[in-house]
Amino acid sequence: MRLTSVVVDKISKTCNDQYMKLPKTGKPVDNEWTVLSCVVKYDRNSTNIEVVSLGTGSKCVGATKMSPRGDILNDSHAEVIARRGFLLYLYHEIEKSIGHKQSLFNQEDSKFKLKDGIEFIFYSSQLPCGDASIIPKDGEEDQFGDVLESLKRQADTEICDSEPKVSKIKDIHRTGAKCLPGAKQDQRECGVNYHQVCQVRTKPGRGDRTLSVSCSDKLARWVHVGIQGALLNMFLDKPIYISSFIFGAGVPYSEETLERALVKRNVIDYQLDSNRPDFYQSSVKYPHIRSEERIRPAAGSIVWINSNNVISEVAVHGRKLGVTKKKLNSLSSALSISKFKLFHKFQHVMAKFEHKNVILQDKDAENITYGEMKKMSVEYLKKWYDVRDKFFKIWTVKPDMWNFTIKNDS
Ligand SMILES: [Zn+2]
Numbered sequence: 444m445r446l447t448s449v450v451v452d453k454i455s456k457t458c459n460d461q462y463m464k465l466p467k468t469g470k471p472v473d474n475e476w477t478v479l480s481c482v483v484k485y486d487r488n489s490t491n492i493e494v495v496s497l498g499t500g501s502k503c504v505g506a507t508k509m510s511p512r513g514d515i516l517n518d519s520h521a522e523v524i525a526r527r528g529f530l531l532y533l534y535h536e537i538e539k540s541i542g543h544k545q546s547l548f549n550q551e552d553s554k555f556k557l558k559d560g561i562e563f564i565f566y567s568s569q570l571p572c573g574d575a576s577i578i579p580k581d582g583e584e585d586q587f588g589d590v591l592e593s594l595k596r597q598a599d600t601e602i603c604d605s606e607p608k609v610s611k612i613k614d615i616h617r618t619g620a621k622c623l624p625g626a627k628q629d630q631r632e633c634g635v636n637y638h639q640v641c642q643v644r645t646k647p648g649r650g651d652r653t654l655s656v657s658c659s660d661k662l663a664r665w666v667h668v669g670i671q672g673a674l675l676n677m678f679l680d681k682p683i684y685i686s687s688f689i690f691g692a693g694v695p696y697s698e699e700t701l702e703r704a705l706v707k708r709n710v711i712d713y714q715l716d717s718n719r720p721d722f723y724q725s726s727v728k729y730p731h732i733r734s735e736e737r738i739r740p741a742a743g744s745i746v747w748i749n750s751n752n753v754i755s756e757v758a759v760h761g762r763k764l765g766v767t768k769k770k771l772n773s774l775s776s777a778l779s780i781s782k783f784k785l786f787h788k789f790q791h792v793m794a795k796f797e798h799k800n801v802i803l804q805d806k807d808a809e810n811i812t813y814g815e816m817k818k819m820s821v822e823y824l825k826k827w828y829d830v831r832d833k834f835f836k837i838w839t840v841k842p843d844m845w846n847f848t849i850k851n852d853s
Contacts, residue, residue: 445721451689454483454492455725458566461494461747462729469499469743469757469764476737477501477744479729480521480567482529482670484547485686488560493749495532495563498524500744501572504761505651511844513782513813514774515761518646518655519744522571522662524758526670527780528748529563533671534788535750537678541795553798554680563670563683565662568691568729573620573644573657575704578697579612579635616695619647620657626837641709643835654841659704662688666705666720667830673820674789677802682823684718693728708834746780754779786813787849812846 446454458481471477477499484493500519509517516527537555539546548555570576614634622628622642629638644657669682676682688705690696701722707713731737743764748754757764758778766776777783790808793799799808802819811819818824831838 446687446723448723448726450490451723451725452727454485454564454689455566455691455727457492458483458494458497459727459729461497462499462745465497465745465747465755469741469745471731471737471741474737475731475739475741476733477731477741478521478568479691479731480525480565482525482532482685483564483566485562485564486560487562495749496525496528497747498522498526498528498744499741500524500758501740502742502744502760503646503648503653503655505648506654507651508761509654509841509844512774512847513786513845514777516758516778516781517653517761519758519761520572520646520658521744522565522567522658523655524744524746524780525565525567526661526665527785528746528754529670530672530675530785531748531754531779531788532750533675533683534785534792538792538795539751541792551680553801555678556680557683562686564687564689565670565685566689566691568732569694570690570696570701571658571662571704572646573618573659573704574640574642574708575659575662575701576616576618576620576695577638577640577704578616578695578700580614580616580695618644618657620644620659621647621652623837623839641703643838645839654839656839660835660838663705663708663834664827664830666718667834668823668827669718673817673823673827674786676823677820678792678796682718685720687721687723689723689725691729691732692724692726693732696724698722710834713834746778748779782813782845783847783849786816786847789816790849809850810848812848814843814845 458479462479478501479499481494481497484495498521500521502519504515504517508515536547540548540550540555547558547561549558612635615637617637622639622644626642627639630636643660646653646655646657665685669676669684671679671683706719742759744758746754746756746758756778762776763778770776774783793802793808
């Protein structure tokens with residue numbers, strides 16, 4: 444059942460109110476803009492709305508800065524931060540369930556089952572970077588786009604403006620996210636022919652190219668295999684799908700484009716079972732969107748998680764803000780949502796789980812690396828490879844470098 448516009452606005456307002464309540468650190472200043480994303484728990488029975496995780500940001504570290512210890516967050520786009528915060532929130536809820544406390548889950552044998560009527564909604568102040576941001580323009584000035592390099596884009600537009608326009612749709616909003624090497628590339632012609640649609644792209648970044656795929660690609664993956672990822676999948680009776688995606692006002696929006704980028708890509712005979720999400724644009728505008736006054740992306744990211752003890756951090760360059768040089772290489776500077784800390788949490792929860800042997804098959808948990816543990820999520824991987832081959836054809840190849848265990852703690 445689709446949400447009413449009143450509920451859509453109420454959810455967006457709750458997300459924006461939560462953001463406004465947070466301290467100034469990490470928020471854009473003066474002429475800066477950013478993106479806000481949240482995961483919202485929505486109870487269909489009581490209609491209760493609760494923001495469970497929140498993230499801001501539009502930065503991504505380059506390939507050479509990645510850390511094999513999993514202590515640096517590669518991708519600090521708001522969508523990714525909100526999702527990783529949500530994972531931590533889910534671990535806390537599973538922990539409560541193990542301790543027989545009131546929680547989101549019921550434990551049934553060796554799996555955790557989400558209680559009836561609970562849904563998760565994804566809010567974002569603008570459409571995700573990558574394919575979903577390639578939207579037909581309806582005549583308005585393009586001041587949004589995603590995290591593109593604005594000067595370069597201006598130059599492109601100037602050249603294109605002198606060309607005759609034949610199509611009914613004169614132009615499209617563009618994305619700074621680049622197609623993967625070896626795949627079809629953007630034609631970079633004028634107007635609507637600038638981009639190649641339906642392509643997996645890597646996140647925009649100056650100089651050192653990133654290996655992280657665009658948010659459109661990540662969101663599409665969550666739509667098809669769930670937002671929980673490989674590790675949590677081993678605890679749950681079934682994947683957790685986002686029921687609705689809500690986007691803010693005052694930015695380009697197209698439901699058709701979202702359908703293409705997040706659901707279908709160029710698969711004509713696609714089948715999506717019960718997990719097909721609904722898309723909405725609310726009438727609530729996030730105050731720090733890109734505008735004529737706000738032209739520079741904010742450097743920091745806010746990480747906020749609504750669990751037993753609220754977690755609130757600010758990230759810069761993939762680490763906690765304010766880390767002294769001495770502590771730069773210490774794991775204490777890692778964010779709660781870094782690979783290392785999330786894996787630590789996974790291991791901590793599993794240690795308490797009486798059915799852990801279903802997952803571990805007599806292996807010693809402490810000696811299993813992050814990469815090996817993910818490979819043990821056989822069901823998830825089977826589904827993911829299937830979806831990857833069908834919908835995306837190729838996916839970025841990050842080196843299999845995260846071979847850390849939690850024993851590396853220092
Ligand atoms: Zn993004």
